[in-house]
Amino acid sequence: MTTTQEDVDLEKEILELAQEARQASLTLSTVPPEKKNEALLKMGELILEKREEIKASNAIDIENGQKNGLSKAMLDRLVLTDKRIDQMVEGLKQVAELPDPVGEMIEEVVPSSGIKIQKRRVPIGVIGIIYESRPNVTIDCAALCLKSGNAAILRGGKEAFHSNTALIEVISEALQAVGLPEAALILVPTTDRQALNVLLKLDDLVHAIIPRGGEGLIRFVAENSRIPVIKHYKGVCSLFVDSSADLEMALRIAINGKCQRPGVCNALENLLVHKDVVDSHLVPIADALSERGVELRIEPDYLPNLKARNIAAVEASSEDFYEEYLDLILSIKIVDSTEEAIAFINEHGSSHSDAIVTEDESDAEAFLNSVDSATVYWNASTRFTDGFQFGLGAEIGISTDRLHARGPMGLRELCTYKYVIKGKGEIVS
Amino acid sequence: MTTTQEDVDLEKEILELAQEARQASLTLSTVPPEKKNEALLKMGELILEKREEIKASNAIDIENGQKNGLSKAMLDRLVLTDKRIDQMVEGLKQVAELPDPVGEMIEEVVPSSGIKIQKRRVPIGVIGIIYESRPNVTIDCAALCLKSGNAAILRGGKEAFHSNTALIEVISEALQAVGLPEAALILVPTTDRQALNVLLKLDDLVHAIIPRGGEGLIRFVAENSRIPVIKHYKGVCSLFVDSSADLEMALRIAINGKCQRPGVCNALENLLVHKDVVDSHLVPIADALSERGVELRIEPDYLPNLKARNIAAVEASSEDFYEEYLDLILSIKIVDSTEEAIAFINEHGSSHSDAIVTEDESDAEAFLNSVDSATVYWNASTRFTDGFQFGLGAEIGISTDRLHARGPMGLRELCTYKYVIKGKGEIVS
Numbered sequence: 001m002t003t004t005q006e007d008v009d010l011e012k013e014i015l016e017l018a019q020e021a022r023q024a025s026l027t028l029s030t031v032p033p034e035k036k037n038e039a040l041l042k043m044g045e046l047i048l049e050k051r052e053e054i055k056a057s058n059a060i061d062i063e064n065g066q067k068n069g070l071s072k073a074m075l076d077r078l079v080l081t082d083k084r085i086d087q088m089v090e091g092l093k094q095v096a097e098l099p100d101p102v103g104e105m106i107e108e109v110v111p112s113s114g115i116k117i118q119k120r121r122v123p124i125g126v127i128g129i130i131y132e133s134r135p136n137v138t139i140d141c142a143a144l145c146l147k148s149g150n151a152a153i154l155r156g157g158k159e160a161f162h163s164n165t166a167l168i169e170v171i172s173e174a175l176q177a178v179g180l181p182e183a184a185l186i187l188v189p190t191t192d193r194q195a196l197n198v199l200l201k202l203d204d205l206v207h208a209i210i211p212r213g214g215e216g217l218i219r220f221v222a223e224n225s226r227i228p229v230i231k232h233y234k235g236v237c238s239l240f241v242d243s244s245a246d247l248e249m250a251l252r253i254a255i256n257g258k259c260q261r262p263g264v265c266n267a268l269e270n271l272l273v274h275k276d277v278v279d280s281h282l283v284p285i286a287d288a289l290s291e292r293g294v295e296l297r298i299e300p301d302y303l304p305n306l307k308a309r310n311i312a313a314v315e316a317s318s319e320d321f322y323e324e325y326l327d328l329i330l331s332i333k334i335v336d337s338t339e340e341a342i343a344f345i346n347e348h349g350s351s352h353s354d355a356i357v358t359e360d361e362s363d364a365e366a367f368l369n370s371v372d373s374a375t376v377y378w379n380a381s382t383r384f385t386d387g388f389q390f391g392l393g394a395e396i397g398i399s400t401d402r403l404h405a406r407g408p409m410g411l412r413e414l415c416t417y418k419y420v421i422k423g424k425g426e427i428v429s
Numbered sequence: 430m431t432t433t434q435e436d437v438d439l440e441k442e443i444l445e446l447a448q449e450a451r452q453a454s455l456t457l458s459t460v461p462p463e464k465k466n467e468a469l470l471k472m473g474e475l476i477l478e479k480r481e482e483i484k485a486s487n488a489i490d491i492e493n494g495q496k497n498g499l500s501k502a503m504l505d506r507l508v509l510t511d512k513r514i515d516q517m518v519e520g521l522k523q524v525a526e527l528p529d530p531v532g533e534m535i536e537e538v539v540p541s542s543g544i545k546i547q548k549r550r551v552p553i554g555v556i557g558i559i560y561e562s563r564p565n566v567t568i569d570c571a572a573l574c575l576k577s578g579n580a581a582i583l584r585g586g587k588e589a590f591h592s593n594t595a596l597i598e599v600i601s602e603a604l605q606a607v608g609l610p611e612a613a614l615i616l617v618p619t620t621d622r623q624a625l626n627v628l629l630k631l632d633d634l635v636h637a638i639i640p641r642g643g644e645g646l647i648r649f650v651a652e653n654s655r656i657p658v659i660k661h662y663k664g665v666c667s668l669f670v671d672s673s674a675d676l677e678m679a680l681r682i683a684i685n686g687k688c689q690r691p692g693v694c695n696a697l698e699n700l701l702v703h704k705d706v707v708d709s710h711l712v713p714i715a716d717a718l719s720e721r722g723v724e725l726r727i728e729p730d731y732l733p734n735l736k737a738r739n740i741a742a743v744e745a746s747s748e749d750f751y752e753e754y755l756d757l758i759l760s761i762k763i764v765d766s767t768e769e770a771i772a773f774i775n776e777h778g779s780s781h782s783d784a785i786v787t788e789d790e791s792d793a794e795a796f797l798n799s800v801d802s803a804t805v806y807w808n809a810s811t812r813f814t815d816g817f818q819f820g821l822g823a824e825i826g827i828s829t830d831r832l833h834a835r836g837p838m839g840l841r842e843l844c845t846y847k848y849v850i851k852g853k854g855e856i857v858s
Contacts, residue, residue, distance in 0.1 A: 026775060034853040111820035112806055115809055124831045125801070181772050203651075209833040222632075228832045256856035346455060368849050370461050372554070380852025382546055389857065392847070393542035402553045402636040402845040403657045404832040416831040419819070420797050423809025425678035427685035428818065 055276030123149030158191035242358035486595035552578030587620035664694030671787035
């Protein structure tokens with residue numbers, strides 16, 4: 001590959017943006033909560049004031065999208081309706097009302113030497129957010145990063161470029177109005193892949209990358225980043241109906257998990273049923289799901305059990321159990337024991353959210369301890385895996401990684417800590 | 430690059446090791462504390478029993494090292510004396526006595542929906558430790574990973590290959606003796622760089638990489654790993670002597686920081702002094718350090734201040750302030766204010782450990798809040814940055830990263846958490 005003058009210029013431009021963001025992050029880290037909240041509320045005011053300009057910019061993206069043949073679902077995510085604009089403003093107010101995580105005392109230690117060691121929560125520094133076509137992510141992420149004292153470099157999708165540019169102008173104006181550095185929230189001014197590649201190598205200046213969007217984008221980021229990435233690829237969530245499960249409860253949790261919002265990452269994709277309750281539990285659950293339009297894919301051996309009751313179903317392939325359908329489709333597996341269910345989930349799931357319905361406490365404990373996922377449920381729906389449901393007030397994403405944050409991530413997860421030691425002249429002997 | 434049959438075989442071998450480690454980690458995650466402690470004590474017993482075999486294997490490494498012209502420092506790190514073997518055994522006993530981090534309740538949340546959410550500490554999974562010539566690291570890391578319920582894949586340096594192989598045999602025997610899976614602690618059976626490259630790409634099976642050693646090794650790992658890496662490249666630590674500093678205290682802390690053990694990462698490399706106390710404070714400190722054999726490198730403008738008192742010193746170049754000397758050398762910078770000191774440290778330091786000596790509380794608070802390092806000190810020596818000094822009981826390393834862990838890392842930092850939700854049939858409405 002040859003390096004052109006354009007490449008050199010782009011590299012320089014991205015580097016300068018990151019340096020500005022880093023400088024801004026040092027300022028932001030000690031800004032008092034009121035100042036940050038003032039900026040958030042100001043952003044909301046300005047969004048309302050400039051509603052028509054923002055909608056006009058969005059209309060350009062929509063028109064381009066239609067010309068370029070974007071799918072209906074993509075166009076739907078892209079459009080900024082009045083209602084969505086109102087929601088953005090409401091979201092800003094809500095984040096302003098959340099407690100400030102910066103400076104929270106996590107722990108205090110006084111070891112034998114007598115020096116006082118405090119572990120204090122502090123911002124991470126500079127966060128890169130890589131996302132796709134939803135312009136409201138620009139405001140959500142800006143709000144959460146600012147509130148947690150981080151500078152953010154936002155890199156949205158090309159489909160939303162005009163919308164994002166209009167929103168970032170409002171953000172900059174609000175930051176200026178309250179006297180905060182504009183570089184606290186930067187939009188990468190190009191959607192060139194090469195710019196993203198440059199950004200992902202700046203591990204001296206950018207401290208964390210959070211990609212949001214489809215699995216393809218997230219894999220690209222994870223494979224090309226030298227900066228630590230917090231992410232989840234997908235949510236392959238399972239429900240295990242144990243032999244002692246309360247039928248009515250299992251039915252309710254299965255329907256909620258699969259049908260309430262099938263397109264989200266905490267929806268069910270796999271149903272596991274104990275072999276002793278195939279007729280008593282699986283049949284009525286399958287019947288109820290089928291009635292609600294769910295396509296059932298079941299292990300070949302058990303297909304006759306459903307066919308005999310006139311429940312529509314097809315054979316599941318072994319690959320189906322790794323699949324994130326994000327649709328009204330469910331794979332069904334029969335297991336001999338809780339141990340088999342646990343091993344099956346650890347092999348096929350995505351470490352996101354998994355549930356057991358059982359009346360047996362020892363089965364429940366085995367499941368909760370041994371299923372190696374970010375969130376594990378006993379007698380509750382996997383649909384609870386969400387920052388708002390978890391009382392975090394807001395959510396920057398959900399992690400299926402192990403380091404730093406796991407499960408729904410809010411303001412605290414956008415922080416790290418530092419050790420602060422106050423002495424009286426102590427030295428190490 | 431062409432792929433040979435050897436490459437394919439190596440790839441397969443490393444993949445299989447990682448798969449075995451992953452399976453072992455699932456078992457380990459629910460092993461009771463007593464069992465893990467039994468394994469640790471058994472390792473200690475067996476090391477004492479097989480002391481002569483271990484020393485014989487180590488002698489082969491030493492002989493090879495001498496043939497291959499290893500430096501005296503490297504050979505010193507490599508040798509397993511009786512005293513070092515006794516220390517390894519003592520270390521195993523100490524880790525066995527530490528509280529078990531697994532299962533600790535971190536937080537309990539009951540959001541408005543009424544479901545009970547517990548955040549529980551759990552092992553990370555599989556940890557890869559990449560290290561150089563010190564064979565005692567094999568035992569330290571094995572002990573800490575096992576105690577925290579993690580499987581570990583150890584990849585030591587080629588210089589210590591025979592020593593490490595002897596130690597891992599003892600570890601395997603101890604695991605077997607107490608009925609734990611041998612794959613809980615695996616030594617990569619080759620020191621081929623290509624094997625390391627394969628390992629660093631297995632992000633489905635290995636969850637964290639901790640490199641220990643020289644900056645070159647750590648950079649290689651960070652640049653080639655698809656698995657999250659927790660690390661520090663170097664420790665460029667600064668001491669700022671403010672205008673209100675107590676002279677006697679500043680003197681004590683400077684001497685301790687620079688001279689007590691100059692080759693470690695928490696030793697001082699930079700001394701910053703407020704311009705108002707050059708004569709009153711810098712001169713006596715420089716004098717004392719010079720007497721102790723420290724080479725002083727000072728900003729050209731202030732060289733005459735030292736020369737006038739017959740204190741040996743040379744001009745510092747601007748690069749000197751980024752340097753980790755690990756030796757009796759110190760760079761000296763004069764600043765106009767605490768703000769300048771903070772900015773200088775954030776620019777030149779390595780975010781490891783930095784200290785201020787001052788009697789002025791507002792200067793101290795500014796320094797503690799704004800110096801962006803893992804550990805910040807007011808009136809105490811940077812030499813305290815150490816897992817034992819911090820009361821962690823043991824240390825797997827020190828992180829200057831922001832995500833997951835910062836500063837000294839012990840057993841808790843080898844854990845992640847999971848959300849455990851117990852319901853009564855709740856669904857999301």
